[in-house]
Amino acid sequence: MSTSVRSLRRCCHHSALLLLPGRRWSSSSVSPPPLHRRLLLFLAQRYYDVEMLLNWQLQRKRTKIQKKNAYYAYTEHFYGRKIAAAYYVLNMRGGFRFVGQTEWFSSDQRGKFSWDFLNHKDALLEEVNLNYTLINHRGLSNLEGQTCVKTLSLRGCPEVNDWFLAGLHIFRDSLEELDISHCPLITIGGLPALRNLKRLRRLDVSSLPRVANPGLVFILLEEMLPQCHITVAGYDLSLRQGRVNQGPQESERQKGNLRKWRTSG
């Protein structure tokens, strides 16, 4: 009996979700898209051709990102795996530092970079900066075989998602510092994958907009990675609504409260 009620409830809940008009801007906090987008969507609902065109446009956007992240087989064939990885990072408008060097190679604002890195055929990357780039799960495979990456910075990458975090296991024997702050796609579902990174010492998970109840999540994260210093900023960690400005000690105390609440509940 209880099972059928349960599944029924679950089902009602979900079918209610289905029935709700699934507009992206249906919640009041999000402002509606501009008039021309709305007009296009209206037309798309009436005419297959418009729908097709819009779908094509979306598809083109996706293909462009996938192309950028394609496997650098050609470079790899001529220059080897290691240079291909370095070239990929520069092409994505990122930067890196080779093992044992102090000099950084990075591309400038317009994506231009010097080709001097070609002189270091056998050097591995140690620090990689891919902040605000379009790297995605597919592109990550270009960095496979980079066994010395100690620092990886992925701040504000719009394509970095939970699957990407799971893919980071390729650095599990070396990675010590990771910055995934301001990545809009990361959810709580991806964070458990960081468990594979046993050497992690520093982790920045500030301002992840899709992580619900961040306070609890970060306590769990601390428990999961006890050796790691976790930076958490940009959240309102207060349990009760309405308490904003809090100092670091305050947030420490609240974390303590949360911990107690979790073990008692």
Place this chain on the structure above:
Amino acid sequence: MLGLGRLGGRLRSNPGWSGSLWTQRNAWRFERLVLCQSLKTVTPLRQDYFRDLEKQLAAMRKKAVDALPGSNWTPLEINPNLPPERADIVIVGGGVVGWSIAYWLKKKERVRGALKVVVVEKDLTYSRASTVLSIGGIRQQFSLPENIHLSLASADFMRNINEHLDVLNEEPVDLQFNQSGYLFLASEDTAHIMEENYRTQRDAGAKVSLLSPTQVKEHFPWMNTEGVALASQGLENEGWFDPWSLLNAFRRKSISMGVVSCHGEVTDFKYTMNVVTTIDDDKLQLRRIQSVKVQMPNSLEYQPVECSIVVNAAGAFSANLVEKLGVGAGTKDAVAGIAVPVEPRKRYVYVVHCPEGPGLDAPLVIDSSGVYFRREGLGGHYITGASPPEAEEPDTSNLEVDHRFFEEKVWPHLANRVPAFERLKVSSAWAGFYDYNTFDQNAIIGLHPLINNMYFATGFSGHGLQHSPAVGRAVAELILDGNFKTLDLSGLGFKRILTQEPMLERNVV
């Protein structure tokens, strides 16, 4: 002409009637209108008369057009929920497998609307469907290359789910995927099998790693590694997700592409029979389905749907459908007597609460005893269960939960593996049916040898949810292209059952 005259007659009498009603009902408004609109030349009464007349005329015109030959108007009342009378492909079963096949059929059609696909589902609340009662796991750690490839392809699909199942102008799909991986534990006796599987998995391209007991202890300090000889851990493409979200995403996308969803039960078939003689002079009766009888819910009404292909995706109850065609148990004929070896097997799932249990780092652990558990949410809840031994299979006439099974068969192993689970509380439980393949615990994908136009996608034995995206693609290829194009699943066909050569899967949970 006569009919029109009669219509006209009724029309003429109408305005007077509605006019009088109007005076009663809107008297107050009439007064007000007179007061403030006294400049108007036509009285509101007359205005209303004409407006009404116009409406009546429009209705009459519509009726006349409807009655013209060439329109689909009939004088009989028609149930709008009835399925269409004709379709190209009827899919029986609207679980995740059925809808996935529907999606891929539509995706592969060359011209929009070229295929008419109907999905028939008898229970839209899905109260007994395995899909929504499963625990939603996906893993690559199988022993058969086919299963590993199916998982890899499905994981790839889920990773890019919004490229496949996004519907314009709707919320993007969120599977709530948990990237937590599976951890299989092996005892001394089974360690060599695990090593063998590990090699198969690596060869197939799965990201798996083996751990020694010390490494397990290091990675998961909350675990008791007594009796563990070896462990294997999935690094990528493993975890769990919300089965509902996947089912709904497939359904939403398919419907937006023109698949017809029909609420009803397939109770019977109309088929023709052909007798052929084999080389050994055996007589074989080949059947060909001509139409599917769809019984409407809670009524005696039914509709035969003529179709050229039927897909059997009825999950745990798919063998019943075949029996309706006179194939299976009880038939004297040697070949026709081979039943579809799929039957429902009841599996219990318990939700327990244990605040001191392992935290975010807990993978989906599969103990050497067969007991599994995984985290559910962040509030200290866990989902656990186990498969009973063959001789103690519970009765499948209902979905009631046996709590003794937890006390006797699950908890002891659980508490032994994770000492913190000594202090757990069961907070709820449910049961669901595995679509269990008694022959070799693997999917049956392909044509039935004796039924010319019935394709199978069933018998997944507890891993159908995770394989549904890739299986849907494979079945669509089989139907539209004539053979497998992307993944060769011919090993999972019906032939192995005829020849009695099982494809055993060793990693069944």
